[in-house]
Amino acid sequence: MRTFIFLLFIGFAISMSSCREDFEFERSTGGLTFSKDTVYCDTVFTNISSSTYSLKVYNKSNKDIKIPTIRLARPDSKYRITVDGMTGENQNNRTFKDVELLAKDSMYIFIEVTADVASSNPTDFLYTDQILFDEGTNQQKVELVTLIQDAYFLYPKRFSDGTTETLEIEGLSDSIYGFFLDENDPVNGNEYLWKNDKPYVIYGYAAVPNAKTLEIEPGARIHFHADSGLIVGNGATLKAKGTLEDKIIFEGDRLEPGFSNVAGQWETIWLTAGSTNNEIEHVIIKNSVVGLNIDSNDGNSMTIKNTEIYNSSLIGLYAKTAWIHSENLVINNAGIAALACTLGGIYEFRHCTFNNNWASSRQFAVMINNFYKDENNIEHAFPLGAATFTNCIIYGSNTYALSLAKSQNPDAIWENLSFLKCVMKFGTSTDDLYSFIFNNPEIKRNENPYFLDVYNNKLSIGELSSARGFGDAAILPFDILGNARPLLNPDVGAYQFQE
Structure with a gap:
């Protein structure tokens, strides 16, 4: 009997809650805040779509609000926006009406642009617009800026x-x-x-x-x-x-x-x-x-x-x-x-x-x-017929930087397979094809060249690099950056170490 009464009470409570209106939204009075005042969409080529950029909109008040309009300022805007996952009422998603936002909550606006150089400012090739929130005295805005590059x-x-x-x-x-x-x-x-x-x-x-x-x-x-x-x-x-x-x-x-x-x-x-x-x-x-x-x-x-x-x-x-x-x-x-x-x-x-x-x-x-x-x-x-490597670095994260077949x-x-004055990453091997690597004074094996930053493609060598001074007589007077190499014992690889 107690179980029956308890279930009846729960059912009554659920039915009552389902009949009431959960939230009452008040009209926004302009107190929104934003994750940024200006959204800079990175440079794009004329008529090529940009990546998608985001803007976060906050309702920091204690009231559930309804924003009467969110829209792009230019009626022919080359920007496209989606608001909290919703699409707009007209072409290119330019206008959104009665957008609801709970108290102490936030929402995302996603922004893309496809514009041509003819649409941009002829003096700086910037294409600009605004996202407008509400109208009249309550209106707030976020700037949109994109550089359009001709090609x-x-x-x-x-x-x-x-x-x-x-x-x-x-x-x-x-x-x-x-x-x-x-x-x-x-x-x-x-x-x-x-x-x-x-x-x-x-x-x-x-x-x-x-x-x-x-x-x-x-x-x-x-x-x-x-x-x-x-x-x-x-x-x-x-x-x-x-x-x-x-x-x-x-x-x-x-x-x-x-x-x-x-x-x-x-x-x-x-x-x-x-x-x-x-x-x-x-x-x-x-x-x-x-x-x-x-x-x-x-x-x-x-x-x-x-x-x-x-x-x-x-x-x-x-x-x-x-x-x-x-x-x-x-x-x-x-x-x-x-x-x-x-x-x-x-x-x-x-x-x-x-x-x-x-x-x-x-x-x-x-x-x-x-x-x-x-x-x-x-x-x-x-x-x-030949594969000759002189004053070279052959390295990497793998135990074996060189593969021969x-x-x-x-x-x-x-x-004419030869490696003269080379720094090389290579583990152990019993294959005769690699026997020239071991106990070879022309090869520094498994000695770190200390590249500056391989993950950002900066392969100049550091002060402690094994490549320093190991080269044969300078066969190229300048490195890839135009720095002079010494006549004797230059650094191996494309870069000469710079103090």
Whole structure:
């Protein structure tokens, strides 16, 4: 009986509470507070959507309130907002009515913008607006500010039947979303010369056709959208030659600080089989899937000087049967390898720094092989004519920074593999392929180079670095920053220590 009475009482209490109105909201009188007075949306390219930014709105009073309106000030605003998860009443979510906010509670407003440079202030290229809370004497506001950057936009053509331009690449069964550069483009002019007056934004793959040369001016900035890249075709040439003061930069098209060191934002710079006389100097390549993809260049040595490749989700420099001469090259952090010299080739690296602190246990700083196995497990060998590393650092978080794989075919060429005056991270091994590493006065094994900050791509060396004074006679008079090296016993790697 007692149990029955208790349950009856509980049921009565629930029915009474469900019938009453839980909250009574009073009209807001303007006493809101905000997490910030101005929301600065980071720089965006014209007509490219920004990241999402947040504003927190507080009701610090003891009353449940109803905000009559929350809206964007400009009727044609390029901003978009959502309020506490709700969408607005008109296009682009510009107006919200009777927004409720409990006492001592808060809510989020999320903000995005897609604007073009023509909409911005012509003197400073700022696009601004306001979020207005309430009307009349109770009105409060939060400023919105975005810098809009103009650019050259390169992208595939769209045809009248709804299809888009694609590229057919030898050796690939599928076409690629991309386009050939145009010497007389009606908007951009000569697309075989990339200038430094404003950035380039690439959608899809931009391709340099046979017998053409793409020249990139010092100081040019090249931004690739997701799944995009640059292709230098058979018989074509890339001349990307910056200077110490005006480096050429290849990166993604997200300009917000949160994307500054995010790998895999775009695809690659692909120098396809037969590309010729390519030169890369004073260049930074960052946040790609594969930084440089060099595929069977035609026997003319490719030169890479004073160049930095950072944050590649797979490989920093991926060479296949290539011929490369490189000096003062820095590659840091990649999902598989900073440098991969595969399927043979001829390689010379002088005063280079290869480091890999990728968050796994199977990444390498340097990989070298001269074969691959097909789907039937049949081995195909290629001649490794030379792979020489002089005054280099090969390091990383893995116990083994170097990986070698030699063909089992006794006739396969594997010649002139040498590491002269190198600092190398390498554990123990009984494999004869690595026997040259141990008890070798030309190699400092497992001695810390003391990089300044590998996670922020600062690979200059510290005072206690094992790289200091270990180099052979100076084969390059200046380091990657233009600092002089001593004639005798220079520091190894791309950086000479500075007091």
